[in-house]
Amino acid sequence: MTASIPDDVTPNATTDLDNPDYYINRELSLLQFNLRVLEQAMDERQPLMERLNFLLIFSSNMDEFFEIRVAGLQNRLQTNTGQPTLDGMLPGDILKRISAIVHEAVTRQYHILNDILLPALASEGVHFLRRENWTSEQETWVKRYFRDQIYPVLTPIALDPAHPFPRLVNKSLNFIVSLDGKDAFGRQTGLAIVPAPRSLPRLIRIPDDICDDGNDNFVFLSSMIHAHVSDLFPGMKATGCYQFRVTRNADMEVDEDVDDLALALKGELLMRRYGDEVRLEVADNCPRHLIEYLLQKFELGEEDLYEVNGPVNLARMFTDVKRPRLRYTPFTPRVPARIKNAESIFDVVDQGDILLNHPFESFNPVVNYLAEAARDPKVLAIKQTLYRTGTNSEILDHLETAARNGKEVTAVVELRARFDEESNIEGARRLQEAGAIVVYGIVGYKTHSKMMLIIRRDANGNIRRYAHMGTGNYHTKTTKLYTDYGLLTSDEGLCQDVHKIFLELTGMGKAARLKQLMHSPFTLHSGLLELIDFETQEALAGRKARIIAKVNSLTDPQIMQALYRASQAGVPIDLIVRGMCCLRPGLPGVSDNIRVRSIIGRFLEHTRVHYFHHGGEERIYLSSADWMERNLINRVETCFPINDPKLRERILYEGLEVYLQDNSQAWLLQSDGSYLRAPFNEGEPLITAQQVLLERLT
Structure with missing residues (x-):
């Protein structure tokens, strides 16, 4: 959307800064970010597998874009709450613009995949094998793998009055199959749905002894199912098999006026898998009458349909290929010299603040800070906010240890961190069982701040405070992938402010008067x-x-x-x-x-x-x-x-x-x-x- 700039704009106080022409629509701006990610797949200065990863990240980002942004716009449109945004656009106009941009982007994405990246990877010995290119040995191995690993867990669903169209999970891989003939009961349904269980990998590596060529050879799960789908319908013939998936509204609305937020969220997590449909992706060779059938079943329009030339779930193509020249050069995050060989991090922090620039500098000092506090008899209490920590979290391990060691551990766990609700609920349960005090922050306000406070008695018996504050989460995986800052400090003014915020989060009263923090x-x-x-x-x-x-x-x-x-x-x-x-x-x-x-x-x-x-x-x-x-x-x-x-x-x-x-x-x-x-x-x-x-x- 191009701004229309009035001719009489002057740099003075009379300029109407509410003019919609001065602002960019937020959804369209976020879409532009995703397009920049997609373009990284075309950057020849990037290693080939990393270019492929950018293509897959684009898919993952677009999934969330539809689950949250597009779903929200559709909801506003349907509930007639579509007031103009700051930029003056209405929900219907935004959705039309999104549809046009995304359709063009998806076409480009699959062109990059099929015509640029896959041939380039093949020249480097990384092959994603299509069915028509399988050797006889590969066909035999695929048939055996299908029989032993895939067939036992598939559940084909014939469509007839006793078997209505199934309720399919958000973003799950499915196949619509056209059939010829009658089944064992004499039924001639003509159509069936085959969901691919999420427990199955979407990309399977063919063993090296089958492909003795020194290459990395992969087969898509979808190709295996396509090749052997008739085996699921004995006595019948599959005349067509076409992959599709539906994207649903995944935003959760939880009534804040509940007795147990964790329990309420557990119920909503189940509903997230079956929210309203917002997008249909289907193989581009699927016959038109089957596409229209699926659109009708999901109550979607043509603007919500995306016909793709390849796998419908590219985000599941992430794979580990041991070819260093196709990857970024690995590196070892630095540990600052001041704390590298220190006996106690507390002694070092007493001498001055420590700044950590992740991922270039290691997150381990933060983890070790907490680990030392958990076993230090001089530490009396630990307070920490937890927004995203991951399922296998060293941070949670050390907090559990601290609680079991008799420290007063207080964790402010934000249960509503989008797409991390389940792991946060589990983390809260672990901490509670260890004896920690767990609170869920403030009703109506997500606790997104990143703070840790350690209360310690020094050698003279005086109480000292130590803090860690950061721009990123206490998640050891993302600290290797995201740029973030962390500060270890014993500055009394900063630590007092952090302490006051924790009291604000766990207690009640007026807003804390802080000296340094905003x-x-x-x-x-x-x-x-x-x-x-x-x-x-x-x-x-x-x-x-x-x-x-x-x-x-x-x-x-x-x-x-x-x-x-x-x-x-x-x-x-x-x-x-x-x-x-x-x-x-x-x-x-x-x-x-x-x-x-x-x-x-x-x-x-x-x-x-x-x-x-x-x-x-x-x-x-x-x-x-x-x-x-x-x-x-x-x-x-x-x-x-x-x-x-x-x-x-x-x-x-x-x-x-x-x-x-x-x-x-x-x-x-x-x-x-x-x-x-x-x-x-x-x-x-x-x-x-x-x-x-x-x-x-x-």
Whole structure:
């Protein structure tokens, strides 16, 4: 959607900053992010298997996009709650635009897969074998594998009055089969559905002794079922077999006024698998009458139909191929020298704050921090927020150990972390059984802040506080894949603030009065607005002003309007926004001084870093919150200052400046909402921010 810019826009207070033309639709902006991910599959500077992974990540992202974003828009349309958004678009218009963009993107995705990546991988000895290319030995092995491993767990469902169309699980792989002949009971139904159990792998490696060619050879589960589907219907002939899957609304609505939130969520988790249908994907060789039959059964329209030339569930194609040249070069995250051989992390933290830049620097010091606290007799209490931890979590293990060792362990577990609800419920149960105090945060506000507080008695008998605060989750897997910051500190002011927030989360009373931290839903939103306004006033007074911010998303109207006013005053503003950005840069008289870039690379950019010149008293903050209404208004979030000048200098370069120099993986947002790759001129050095940090920190 291209902005229509009025001719009479001037950089003054009379500009109507509510003008819808000044904003980009958030769903379309998120869709643009996913398109940037897709384009990584075409980047020949990336290793081949990593290019394939970007293609699969696009599929996974689009699944969630339909489950949450498209489902929400359809719900608003059906319930007649479709008021215009900030950008002036109505739900129906947004859905039409999404359908047009995604249909084009899916066609491109399968073209990249079939015509570019699979042939390139085959030339490197990685083969995804089609049925027509199987050798006789491979056919024999596939037949045996189907008979022994697949056939016993398949349940074909004939469609007749006694067997109505089954209720199929969200995103499950299924086949619609046309049949000829009669079954054992003399029935001639003509159609059947064959669901593929989720317990079966979607990609099966053929053993090396069957393919003695030194290659990695894979067969799709769907191909095996296609080849032997008639075996499921003795005495009948399958005249056609076509894969399909349906995507459903996976957003959960839980009544906050319940006696047991965990119990209520368990019920909703079951319902998530069978929400309203929002998308149908089907093989592009499926006959039209069967497609129309499926659309009718799922009550979907043509705009919800996606005919694909290949597997309908690309997200399940992730596989481990042991070919180093096709993968990113592995690296070992660095452990800072100060704590590498230290006997006690507490002693090191007493000497000064420790900054960790993940994944370039290891997350192990945080895990070891907690492990040491769990067994240290001087530690009295541990308090921690848990948003996403994973199912096999060392963090949970150490908290359990601490509780069993008699420490006062308090865990604020956010049960409503989307798609992690089940593992969080299980984690909460484990901690409760170990004797920890488990609370679920504040009704109506997700607890998204990342904090750990350790209460310890020193050698003189005095109580000391130690904290860890971060921009990312306590999830040891994502700390290897996401860029995030963590701070280990014993700064009394910071630790007191963290302590007050924990008391706020577990008790009742007025909002905590904090000395250094800003936290939502109380002071973070207003604090950011004040910091932006300070730069605005500095610029208006003719003094130097500067704003640099790195966030995952920017959608909050008041923040965007404050940035527009700062730009009008002449403040140079650089925004590094990975995903959604509803602000339009480069609008004459409105956002001339704002530049927005997005970095898409090996690691998912997840840090939230804010820099303000602040009259020469440079201020740098790290935060758990994005600049979105949900984070600043409807969640518990923290934003903490970096007090150590050396650490501020580090973050300014590592967290911001190097990303502004990136001319390899950077995309620049245009005022019409599109993105262009950052220009690279011959003779200039190629700068990849993430690679610079790998070389600098590992």
